[in-house]
Amino acid sequence: MKRLINRAGWWRPNLRVLLLTVLFLWILDQIIMAVFDHQVNGEGTFRLKIEEKRVLEGYLEKIEADPHPKVIMIGDSVMFGSAARMDDQTIPAWFHQYIGDQSGGEMHVYNLGLRGLGIADAYYLLKRLQKPENNIEWIVYNINTGWFTRENIINRPFILDLHEPESIPCNRLGLDPPPARDAEGWIQDHIMDKWKLYHYRYLVSHWLFGKPLIQRLQDEANQLYNQTDNEDEEHIYDPWYEKEWDQRFAGDWKIGAIYHGNTQWQYFEYLLQLMKKTSSNSLVFFTPRNGELLEKYDKVDHQLMAKSKQTIRETAHKYGVAIVDYEDLLASSYFSDSIHPLPEGNRIIAEQLAHDMRRLLDHQGNRRTEP
Amino acid sequence: MIFNTLIYGLFLITFFILYWFVIPARWRPISMLTASFIFFSYHFFIHTLLILGLTILVYVLGQAIHRYDRKKLFMTLGVVLTLGTLAYYKYTELVVSTLNDLFILMEQSARLPVPDIVVPLGISFFTFQYVHYLVDVYRGETPKSSFVEFAVYIMFFPTLVSGPIERFQRFNLQTHENLGRFRREYLFEGFTRIMIGLFKKIVIADSLTPFTEGLQMAGLDTVDYWIAAYAYAIKIYMDFSGYSDIAIGSARLFGYRIMENFNWPYLQRNLSLFWRNWHMSLTSWFRDYLYIPLGGSRVRQWKAIRNILIVWAATGIWHGAAWHFMGWGLFHAFGLIVLRFYTQYLAAYVTRFIRHDRVMAGLSGLLTFHYVVVGWVFFVCDFKQSLYVISRMFGING
Numbered sequence: 116m117k118r119l120i121n122r123a124g125w126w127r128p129n130l131r132v133l134l135l136t137v138l139f140l141w142i143l144d145q146i147i148m149a150v151f152d153h154q155v156n157g158e159g160t161f162r163l164k165i166e167e168k169r170v171l172e173g174y175l176e177k178i179e180a181d182p183h184p185k186v187i188m189i190g191d192s193v194m195f196g197s198a199a200r201m202d203d204q205t206i207p208a209w210f211h212q213y214i215g216d217q218s219g220g221e222m223h224v225y226n227l228g229l230r231g232l233g234i235a236d237a238y239y240l241l242k243r244l245q246k247p248e249n250n251i252e253w254i255v256y257n258i259n260t261g262w263f264t265r266e267n268i269i270n271r272p273f274i275l276d277l278h279e280p281e282s283i284p285c286n287r288l289g290l291d292p293p294p295a296r297d298a299e300g301w302i303q304d305h306i307m308d309k310w311k312l313y314h315y316r317y318l319v320s321h322w323l324f325g326k327p328l329i330q331r332l333q334d335e336a337n338q339l340y341n342q343t344d345n346e347d348e349e350h351i352y353d354p355w356y357e358k359e360w361d362q363r364f365a366g367d368w369k370i371g372a373i374y375h376g377n378t379q380w381q382y383f384e385y386l387l388q389l390m391k392k393t394s395s396n397s398l399v400f401f402t403p404r405n406g407e408l409l410e411k412y413d414k415v416d417h418q419l420m421a422k423s424k425q426t427i428r429e430t431a432h433k434y435g436v437a438i439v440d441y442e443d444l445l446a447s448s449y450f451s452d453s454i455h456p457l458p459e460g461n462r463i464i465a466e467q468l469a470h471d472m473r474r475l476l477d478h479q480g481n482r483r484t485e486p
Numbered sequence: 487m488i489f490n491t492l493i494y495g496l497f498l499i500t501f502f503i504l505y506w507f508v509i510p511a512r513w514r515p516i517s518m519l520t521a522s523f524i525f526f527s528y529h530f531f532i533h534t535l536l537i538l539g540l541t542i543l544v545y546v547l548g549q550a551i552h553r554y555d556r557k558k559l560f561m562t563l564g565v566v567l568t569l570g571t572l573a574y575y576k577y578t579e580l581v582v583s584t585l586n587d588l589f590i591l592m593e594q595s596a597r598l599p600v601p602d603i604v605v606p607l608g609i610s611f612f613t614f615q616y617v618h619y620l621v622d623v624y625r626g627e628t629p630k631s632s633f634v635e636f637a638v639y640i641m642f643f644p645t646l647v648s649g650p651i652e653r654f655q656r657f658n659l660q661t662h663e664n665l666g667r668f669r670r671e672y673l674f675e676g677f678t679r680i681m682i683g684l685f686k687k688i689v690i691a692d693s694l695t696p697f698t699e700g701l702q703m704a705g706l707d708t709v710d711y712w713i714a715a716y717a718y719a720i721k722i723y724m725d726f727s728g729y730s731d732i733a734i735g736s737a738r739l740f741g742y743r744i745m746e747n748f749n750w751p752y753l754q755r756n757l758s759l760f761w762r763n764w765h766m767s768l769t770s771w772f773r774d775y776l777y778i779p780l781g782g783s784r785v786r787q788w789k790a791i792r793n794i795l796i797v798w799a800a801t802g803i804w805h806g807a808a809w810h811f812m813g814w815g816l817f818h819a820f821g822l823i824v825l826r827f828y829t830q831y832l833a834a835y836v837t838r839f840i841r842h843d844r845v846m847a848g849l850s851g852l853l854t855f856h857y858v859v860v861g862w863v864f865f866v867c868d869f870k871q872s873l874y875v876i877s878r879m880f881g882i883n884g
Binding site: 303 | 491492493495496670674692693695696697699700703706710713714
């Protein structure tokens, strides 16, 4: 075979081959950018499935470059739409459909939901968009009280890469200081990142394989060697009542409590202030919960939950951010688990959001914060 | 500097332009030496000084062999010093750990502190180049050369870290030839070879890594262990031959044609041919500087077997400072001894039954490949895990 290849000599490059290769790579770059532009169309259908700095940065740049008035919908996996298989079944996508007709397509909607996005993560993500020229009309944030009791302050460290390292209080966030940028990093930033195929390699990999190739291969290998623990991932799109919950809800823990004065809480206050500064209007909604499932296992401390929500409400009011309670908005049949709504649940939330936001706008001068 | 990094790419492009289009031809050897020095200093400056020191020492000893009568003394001194340096850096930890294990076995409480030694990049490769140079000078097979020529040969950055283990005579001729003008074939051939190497390394070898993890696990099925072993066999070939391709391609950019390291080893029909086509520069080094000096194969049976065992134990331990590497080497020694007996006593009878050479070649190729695949288990796992995995591969052990 080797002899055959050598004899053929067809693979030996010459000047023409080199020029054609460069042309091909240039065309490929244009295609990548065109596809990315097409996906980030302001209809709320682009989701950050790739948790990688360059893809996030590219997405934020496109949001900033969009001259239309915008609604930024930021939050955790609920906003991301973890239990929605299709990109047009998430809260932001449904929401765009509801407001699209009313705004004549003027208003663009962007999904900044990320799986596992904690409060401080949301703050640093939104901070990147804090420029008056960004023309952000609304910021909508879903708050889950569970985030206040999390030990980790930062859950998605790549978000911090959007900012200058010296502006990040690593000590306070319980993080090691970022390593100094070495020569390899410098070449990446100043030379290689100009090449779109390289810059968006994770995105391209996701288009081709559904996830970054190396992750895909690792998953395949884990599955082969029975090391997989992605049962949840496989069944996330199924309704909760088709799944087993005894093991998941074992133990005597309950939700409802929040700790005041801890770093999570401080970042919540920062986030509220930032929302107010970044957009003309802002709205926080309490994430809907699957009451039936949680009650079945007696996992909610109702007294503490009511107290916590009241504190959150008062704090939001203090910073002039509207807050609405969707905790009991959805019937249990709309959930995949205790918290993630199925597509129809997302649609109902989006419809309610559109309704509440319209109502808030109607009462600009005399804002009611509870529906 | 590692080959599959951006910094190496930038370094290569920059130096390529300087070497052919800026630096005057007569300064090219010096510039190559300087570039190699920068390449190596990028990681550990102190180790660069070590190589430089050893290079000066070996060159001086080489000159002494050329000039003075006590040639054997100078050659032995050089070989002992260079191999001693290799042993110190690479094997001290293994020796101390083994002694500690022996103390535990003998129920002694004494423990030696295990030193934390940083092994200089590529020490196994350039040490073998030193030995080759000293022995060839001693044998009168190497002409006199300048220090710069010798230093360029040793420190030549494309081959410094992971070979191929080039021979001085071939290399030095090309150093002289490269004083000429740039030829476009250098760029095209070098570039293509580097691209092929990067593809093998990044796309194939790295992608197979998750599938090789099964070799370190317990409780998998026979099929799973075979898949992991096949994946490792392909990965190590693509990884190492890809690295060699990048080295050969990088050298070609500067006009050098470095010796090949791999020639379709998995398609060979017996273990001996496999080794003549796998890591060829290392195998030929061991053949020329250990196996043949020991007497080679044309000696009495027991001596031939002894020679095979010594060479393969050395080959094994050269690959890594752990006993399972020696186990891997001895596994191949066993295979080669069996092949020797088969060739001497059985081959003639077998070929009477299977007359078609192609069928025979196919069957023996398949057998050789699988023997090598099983051997890789020793290479990648420690002894206990190796025996467990191999027993599971053959359906034993539960």
